[in-house]
Amino acid sequence: MVGRSEAGIRLLKRVLFGLGVALVSVQALAQAGDDGNCIASSVQPEAIDLDQPRDQLARQSDLVIPEGARIGRIRIVRRPIFDTSEPEQDNVLFRTLNTLNTPTWKSALRAQLVFDQGDSYEPGLIAESERILRRREYLTAAWVGVTRICGDEVEVSVLARDTWTLxxxxxxxxxxxxxxxxxxxxxxxxxxxxxxxxxxxxxxxxxxxxxxxxxxxxxxxxxxxxxxxxxxxxxxxxxxxxxxxPFYSEQSGWRAGLRGVDDVREESRFVGAEAIADYRRNHEYASVDWGWRLAERGDRQLRLLGGYRYEAFAFERLPDEPALDVLPEDRTLSYPWIGFDYRQNRFREMVNLTRLQRVEDVRDGFVWRTELGYSSPGLGATEDRVVLNMSFSDALLASDTRYARYTLSQSGTYRLDESRVENLQGTFSLDYFHGGSVRWNSWYTNLSFTAARNLTADQQLLIGGDNGLRGYPSEYQQGNRRALWTLERRYFPDWHPFSLFRMGGVLFTDVGRAWFDDGRHNGPDNGVLKDVGFGLRLASSRIEVQRMLHLDFAFPLDGDDSIDQVQVLLRGRTRF
Structure with missing residues (x-):
């Protein structure tokens, strides 16, 4: 009886084993059949050189996507900070940094994408996800593309390389x-x-x-x-x-937000590049806002915005400080507001625009945003005001070698109790880049003009070394008008020492002035100020890639005798 039972068990094992082999064989045949229906792109993330931005731009998928295709798989490919398979990067230091670095979680990368597995394939969402990843401080480069088609499903690969962030x-x-x-x-x-x-x-x-x-x-x-x-x-x-x-994607339908600020600090009032007195400023701010995508036609989109803001400024004199001629008046704004955002979602990828040897995404279209609010004592404000803020920017041209854009902005309030505007400012700015996307040198120029009216005592329109005139001290001139023109010759050599640094150079000239339209004294030298100079730029391709070291030597051509003959500016910036 026992022998028969053992024989039955052995027979059952053979049957189960045979069924298992048959099942595996069927799955293998099915997989082979699926592979036979799949087409792989010749562009695969493993072959993309992330140290060469032009190589990234040239690596576009060669597949023809079938109509109605869906995203069947998302493949995340992470690269370490250093590629130790390359002899020049295979050393103790780079291997140690790779070991100590915690790779970015795949879930963190996937959370940045504006598409998901099972979604319909839309090229715009692929490109937008790539732009979002490129903006992240912890990535040196990113690439997103279709690498495989299986029937009506596509495989999207996401390639990203970490940067050393701690x-x-x-x-x-x-x-x-x-x-x-x-x-x-x-x-x-x-x-x-x-x-x-x-x-x-x-x-x-x-x-x-x-x-x-x-x-x-x-x-x-x-x-x-x-x-x-x-x-x-x-x-x-x-x-x-x-x-x-936020509107995390051009396709997202709504946004909502809460924000609060409590800020106390001492501020200075400047006259002739000198701080004549300090005072304490207390700033409280709270806001709630929302937005909806209303309509879309082609690449143009209209959004409705609204919310409520509370903003209070309180000022007090400081002991042992010279008496101010005018202490800013306390003011509180409390208002609901409504506005719109009308934009053109069209972008272009460029190289050597404001970064060293990195792919940059620039908007090749316009953005128009306007807000209108009413601040009333019934809501806690100090007086009745109409609040109006507006900005408009547009790309004038965008090609492989040239990019130009301009911006118009306006902010301020209208006090109904005094029938006048207050803190009204309007700015026009024009930028032009030429040559950097295809050559290792370029021209850059910027022209800006700001006009202000009825500025309160805590709001000053200044010009100097901190905001464009590199050859002069900070806050050297003040006024209610400001103009600045900058011209730069930029150099982007394809030099990558130790696979760690990128270097650049610049020759520049700045011309500017701040003045009062009624002829009031505006500083030690009330004329147009000019400077010339040269500088170096240093950025890492592996460590804190969003920062760039600026070392500029500027020589003033005007000004009074108190100015040094050379101004040395050593600063950290995010752009060239």
Whole structure:
């Protein structure tokens, strides 16, 4: 009896084994059949050179996407900071940095995409996801494309390379004749999560400040964003927090947000490049806003916006400070507002525009945004005001070798109790780039003009080393009109020492002036100011890639005898 049972068990095992083999064979045949219906692109992420931006732009999928195709698979391909398969990058330091770095989570990369598995294939969403990834501080480069077609399904590959983000910072900069020092520790990709955390200490001519900052661009993998900052200053404090769901994509249907700020600091009033007196400013701000996508035709989109804002400014004199001629008046604005955003969602990829050897996405179209609000004492305001803010920008031309854009903006209020405008400012700006996208050198010029009317005592229109005139001290002239013209010859050599740094150079001239239209005194030299100079640019292709070191030597051609014959500006910037 026992023998028969054992024989039955052995027979059952053979049957189950045979069924298993048959099932595996059927699956293998099915897979082979599927592979036979699949077409792979000759452009695969493994072959793309992320150190050569033009190679990224040239690597476009050669597949013909069938109509009605769906996204069947999303493949995430992560590259380490250094490619140790390359002999010049295969060393102890680079291998150690790769080992210590926490790779960006695949879920963090997937959360940035504006498409998902199972969605209909839309080329615009593929391109937009690539633009979003390129904006992230923790990635040096990104590429998104279709790499495989199986019937009516496509495989989309997402290629991204990490940058070293956990970075202690110790630095000093000089601009407009004034020094700034800083130290801190920050990580915009904390433990590979895509979240940003940082602590810093800064000392400048105005104050010392210790700050703690946190930002989460995808809360729990969603498109909600949140963050806060906590600042302790020698002259006050700073607190801010926000929670919002933005228009994360051109296709998203709505947005909503909350934001709050509590900021206390001492400010200076300048006359003739000198701070004549300090006062304390207390700023409170709170807002709630929403938006809907109303209509879309082709690449043009209309959005309806609205919300409520509360903004209060309080000022007080400081002991042992010279008496101000005019202390700013306390003011509170409390108002609902409504507006619209009308835009053209058309973009172009370029190289060597404002970054060193990196792909940049520029808007080849317009954006028009307008807000109108009414602030009333019944809502807690100090007086009745109409609030109007407007901005309009458009690309004049965009080609492989040239890009031009202009911007018009206006902000201010109209006080109904005094029948006059207050803090009204309007600005026109024009930028033109020529040559950098196809050559290793380019021309850049900018022309801007700002006009202001009835500025309150805490609002000054200044010009100097901090805002465009590199050969002069900060706040050298003031007024209610300001004009500035800059011309630069930029150099972008294809030199990549140690596969770690990118270098650039610039020759420049600045011409500008700030003045009062009624002829009031505007500074030590009330005429047009000019300077010439040269500079170096240094950026890393592997470490904190969003930052660029500027070292400029500027020589003033005008001004009074108090100005140094050469201004040395050492600064950290995000653009060339």
């Amino acid at each position: 970075l202690p910072s110790f630095g000093a900069s000089r601009s407009g004749g004034e020094n700034t020092t800083n130290a801190g520790l920050s990580d915009p990709n904390f433990l590979g999560s895509g979240k940003s955390l940082g602590v810093s200490y800064t000392s400048d001519p105005d104050r010392t400040e210790t700050s703690l900052d946190f930002d989460d661009p995808n809360v729990l993998g969603s498109h909600w964003q949140t963050g806060f900052s906590y600042d302790e200053r020698s002259d006050g404090r700073g607190r801010s927090a926000y929670l919002e769901r």
